[in-house]
Amino acid sequence: MDPETRRSARPRPSASRAAWPHAQRPGGRGREGRTPGGAAERGKGGVKQGLSPRFSGAPRLCRSNRLPGGPRIWFLGREQVLPRTQSLPPGAQSQASACTTDDIGLVGSMLDDKDNSVKIQALNALKALSGIRKFRLKIQEHSIKVLELISTIWDSELHVAGLRLLNNLPLPDFVHPQLRRVMPALMEILQSDYILAQVQAIRLLSCLAQKNDLLYDILNCQVHSNFLNLLQCTQPGSLLFEILVFAERLSEGRNSPHYCAVRWRYSEQSLHEALFGEDSRLADRLLALVIHPEEDVQIQACRVIVSLQCPPDVEVQPSACQLSHSFFNNGE
CATH class of the missing domain: 1.25.10 (Leucine-rich Repeat Variant)
Structure with missing residues (x-):
C-alpha cells in the first residue's frame, strides 16, 4: 500500500x-x-x-x-x-x-x-x-x-x-406554573450587574406581563428597595429601553378592565409598589429620561408617561409624547 x-x-x-x-x-x-x-x-x-x-x-x-x-x-x-x-x-x-x-x-x-x-x-x-x-x-x-x-x-x-x-x-401554558415559581429568580437576575443577563431577563418578563394569569405574580414579586436605580440615566440605553417597555406593559395591564375587576393586594416590597405605589419615585425617573441622549429611550419614556395618565381605552399615539410636566407634580 x-x-x-x-x-x-x-x-x-x-x-x-x-x-x-x-x-x-x-x-x-x-x-x-x-x-x-x-x-x-x-x-x-x-x-x-x-x-x-x-x-x-x-x-x-x-x-x-x-x-x-x-x-x-x-x-x-x-x-x-x-x-x-x-x-x-x-x-x-x-x-x-x-x-x-x-x-x-x-x-x-x-x-x-x-x-x-x-x-x-x-x-x-x-x-x-x-x-x-x-x-x-x-x-x-x-x-x-x-x-x-x-x-x-x-x-x-x-x-x-x-x-x-x-x-x-x-412558551406554552403548561409552563406557567413553573414560571410563577422562578419569578423571584428572574427578578434577581434583572437586578444583577451583568447587562446581557439583565436585558434577556427583562425581555422575558415583558413578554410574560402580557399574560393575564401571570400579571399579578409579576407585580407582587419582591424587589430591592433601590429597584428604580435601574431607570437612572447612567444605565446603558439598551437596558433602559427594555425596562421602559416592561413598565409600559405593566401599566397597561394593571389598568385593563380584566385586571381592574379584582381587588388585588400587594406586599410593601413588591414591584407594584416600587413602580406605582404612593411613595414611588417613578415620575422623577421618567421626566429625567425624557431628555435622555438616545431617542428610543426618550420616546419610550413618553409612552410610559402616557400609559400612566390616559384611560385604558385610549389608544396611545406617538404624537402623544408632548406632555406637560405638570402631570407629575408632587410625584403623582
Whole structure:
C-alpha cells in the first residue's frame, strides 16, 4: 500500500468532552487551571484533531457517537457548539434541517451534564436550532428544565444562554406554573450587574406581563428597595429601553378592565409598589429620561408617561409624547 493510501485509510480520532470549551464566568474562571478553548489549543483529544478538516471553513453541524462513557455531543463551528450567536449561519441551515427530533433530544440531554459549560453550549445549540420551525415543539419540552437551571444555578453566562432560548420560543401554558415559581429568580437576575443577563431577563418578563394569569405574580414579586436605580440615566440605553417597555406593559395591564375587576393586594416590597405605589419615585425617573441622549429611550419614556395618565381605552399615539410636566407634580 502506497503512503498516500495508507494515510487516507488511517482512522481519525473521535471528538471528546475536551472539545467543549469551559465558559468564562463573570468574576472567575472555568475549571481550575483551564481557560476557554484550552483543550482545543492543546490539540490532544480536542476539536482540531477530532473533527473533519471540512470544519476549517463555515461552521457546520456534526455529531460524534464514539464518545467513551457518554451520549453524542453536537458541534457548531470549529471549537464550540455556538459562540453566542443569534441563529444558525447560512451554511449550516440545510445541514441542521436534516436533523431529527431524536437528535434534538440528544442535545437536550446535555442539560443534565454536571459541567456548567456543557449546559451552556447545549443551550446555545438549542437556541440556534429553535429557529427551525419543525423543531420548536420538541425544544419546548425542555422549557421547564431550562427554567430550573436559570433559577437554581447562579452563573451569568448560563442565565444569558437559557434566557435567550426562552425568548426565542413561544412558551406554552403548561409552563406557567413553573414560571410563577422562578419569578423571584428572574427578578434577581434583572437586578444583577451583568447587562446581557439583565436585558434577556427583562425581555422575558415583558413578554410574560402580557399574560393575564401571570400579571399579578409579576407585580407582587419582591424587589430591592433601590429597584428604580435601574431607570437612572447612567444605565446603558439598551437596558433602559427594555425596562421602559416592561413598565409600559405593566401599566397597561394593571389598568385593563380584566385586571381592574379584582381587588388585588400587594406586599410593601413588591414591584407594584416600587413602580406605582404612593411613595414611588417613578415620575422623577421618567421626566429625567425624557431628555435622555438616545431617542428610543426618550420616546419610550413618553409612552410610559402616557400609559400612566390616559384611560385604558385610549389608544396611545406617538404624537402623544408632548406632555406637560405638570402631570407629575408632587410625584403623582
